[in-house]
Structure formats: C-alpha cells, structure tokens
Amino acid sequence: MPLSRPCSECFDVHEDVKDLHHPVFTVKFRLNSVATLDSISSVGSVKLPQIKVLGTGGTIAAKGSTAFQTAGYHVDLTIEDLISSIPDLSQTCDLQFEQVCNLDSKEITNTELLQLRNKVQEAIYQYDGVVITHGTDSCEETSFFLDSTIDTLGKPVVICGSMRPSTSVSADGPSNLYQACVVASHKASWGRGILVTLNDKIGSGYYISKTDANSLDTFKSLGSGYLGNFVNGEVHYYFPPQRPTGLRYFQLPLGFAGPLSNVMIFYAHQGFTADIVKLAVANMNVHGIVIATMGSGSLPDASNAALGDLSAQKHLPIIYCKRSTDGMVPIGSMPKSNNSFLVAGGYLNPQKARILLQLCLHENMDIRLIRRVFSGVYGG
Numbered sequence: 001m002p003l004s005r006p007c008s009e010c011f012d013v014h015e016d017v018k019d020l021h022h023p024v025f026t027v028k029f030r031l032n033s034v035a036t037l038d039s040i041s042s043v044g045s046v047k048l049p050q051i052k053v054l055g056t057g058g059t060i061a062a063k064g065s066t067a068f069q070t071a072g073y074h075v076d077l078t079i080e081d082l083i084s085s086i087p088d089l090s091q092t093c094d095l096q097f098e099q100v101c102n103l104d105s106k107e108i109t110n111t112e113l114l115q116l117r118n119k120v121q122e123a124i125y126q127y128d129g130v131v132i133t134h135g136t137d138s139c140e141e142t143s144f145f146l147d148s149t150i151d152t153l154g155k156p157v158v159i160c161g162s163m164r165p166s167t168s169v170s171a172d173g174p175s176n177l178y179q180a181c182v183v184a185s186h187k188a189s190w191g192r193g194i195l196v197t198l199n200d201k202i203g204s205g206y207y208i209s210k211t212d213a214n215s216l217d218t219f220k221s222l223g224s225g226y227l228g229n230f231v232n233g234e235v236h237y238y239f240p241p242q243r244p245t246g247l248r249y250f251q252l253p254l255g256f257a258g259p260l261s262n263v264m265i266f267y268a269h270q271g272f273t274a275d276i277v278k279l280a281v282a283n284m285n286v287h288g289i290v291i292a293t294m295g296s297g298s299l300p301d302a303s304n305a306a307l308g309d310l311s312a313q314k315h316l317p318i319i320y321c322k323r324s325t326d327g328m329v330p331i332g333s334m335p336k337s338n339n340s341f342l343v344a345g346g347y348l349n350p351q352k353a354r355i356l357l358q359l360c361l362h363e364n365m366d367i368r369l370i371r372r373v374f375s376g377v378y379g380g
Ligand SMILES: NC(=O)C[C@H](N)C(=O)O
Pocket: 057, 058, 059, 060, 103, 104, 105, 106, 134, 135, 136, 137, 138, 161, 162, 163, 164
C-alpha cells in the first residue's frame, strides 16, 4: 500500500495498475459519500492533516489601487500574506507554506510548470495534502499537466485562485483558499487526483476549464460535470473517488527541468489556410501542432489536404481540437487519409491537448501510440 495515512474509518484504498500503467486508486466507501467537516474535526487524539500550501501568484495574490479595480492590477502579495487572510484552520489542519514563484499565470512557461511539478511531488511524499494558489488564466493547463505527471499516492492536491484581487470589494481569494485547505484536509478528497476549487465548486483538474474572463463562476467542467460542492464549511462530493477515463500517467524523474517539446496552437476561422502552419514549421523548431477547428473538426477542404500532406512529409503530429467550449472531435470527423499524422483530439480543448502531445513527445511515442493516448479521450 503506498499510503502514509490510510484511513480505515472512512474508506479502503487499493492500488490497481491499469493498462496505461497509471496507479489508480479504487476507493470503497463504508460511510455516506457526503462527508462533513465534523468527521475530521471530531477525531480528538488523531493527528491533524499536514498540508503544504505552494504559492505561484495570480489575481489571488494581486492588489489593485481601488476597491472596484478588477483589471490591470499586479501580483503583489506573498503566500504568507494570503494565509494570514483566511479564517483560523487550526482545528482542521496544520499548514506549512512555500513560495514557488509569484507570477501572473500568463507568464508561466514550461520552466515554472516543471518547477511546480517537482515541488508538488516532493510535498506529496512528506504531507497529507497539497494546496496550490495559481492564476486562473492558465490554471487549466497546470492542473492537466499535474494530473498527468504527479503520482499523488492517493493524496489530495487542490488548486485554487480568485477572480478579484485582494483589494476588491467582495474579494473571493480568502474564501477560495480557505475552501481549498479544507478540501485538501478532508478524507473524502483522497483518490481524486488534482482538484480545482473556486467559488464553492470542486472540479477535476483534468477537465476543468476557464469559461468566463471576468466573473467569479468561471471554472466549469462542461460535459464531465463538477465533482462536488462546498457549503457552510462542509465538503460534499457527488461521486465516490474516481480518476478520469482518459488519464494517462507520464512518469517524469523527480527534479526533471525540461526541455519539453514545442507544440503550437493555431486557431481556425472562416478563410483559414494552412499557410501560417507551414510558415511556422519551416521557420521555427516545431514538434507538434494543435488546431482549434471550427465545430467538430471542421476546416476548409484545402486546409485539410495541406495539413495532411505536411504532417505526412514531416512526420508531424497535428491534433484537431474544437474551438467550441463544449463537445468533442471524434475520429469520424477526421479527413480520410492513410498516411497522415492527423489525430482527433476527442474531448480535450486545444490547451490541454497541447500539454498531452508534449508529454507524448517527451516519451518519444510514435503516431500509433499518440493515437492510442488520444483514444482515451475518445479521439485518436
Ligand atoms: N484571475 C486571475 O488569476 C487572472 C490572472 N491574470 C492570472 O491568471 O494570473
């Protein structure tokens, strides 16, 4: 058993190795699947969960100059400042914190992503759960990357952020961080991989996506739904612990600092041609392409033909995703060709497909294996 803190009171955890060699934890509940905070704070002599909080920046760590400013502010606060802004958690967990970086999430590159991944993996070995504060703009990329590369040992890793800076009237940062710490401390959060909490909702880091550029209720798990909710200090899960169907675990060595392959995203539109893609491939060191297609894999016929040829000549994987927020690109939508390296992106949005392709390329997968990985999300 890989768990340092098994809980026989609530559930049994069994390690099970699936075909794509990801350790999957099958959790059998003995109690009601809707657990409450009482179930952990009333444990008396039992040691409180040790939680590591890693700060990376984002609006949650930002200050504006007025109470109504919700754009154009700057990251200004440390993780220590953020922790001092939340209600007392001394009955729930023991918190320790560390600043990994302090950036708007638009500035996060593979370097910071890998640095964070290493910090999270190290913390997993020492703590009972991990909380990450992060900007919301690129949070879905980080959460997907971590879900694909962290061996959580079943422990909760919870990412949170905010949509309003700390100086804003009704700033949402303190309550989101508070909720993330409670979720990370809760036994019912075990076996669920990377979680993202925002605005009272708990979602899967694999599927969650930012859907609103301004409003608080921005993270949605369209199609796949939320995993749970946070109400009146209680964590409520709608389902027993499970991992996403298509999740593929990529084992990176601890301390791995890169590089990762260069995968570029292109956004299709009326009149889109493959010229811009060809230009990039000819002039930049491109290892893979993702296209945000119109609808379910639709591109002009001439673009399909040119991209099919380009991918076959260069052995360049080109993933077809959708620019629509919801829905998917199935294999049946793909142009018919025997030798192209065109791949259907299934349910993944372009930014998540980019990360998955980077990881496939890191493992030197051929096109057959890349298709197999994408078939996990019903593409391929
Ligand atoms: N709400 C936010 O956190 C947005 C911010 N620009 C970020 O992603 O860092």
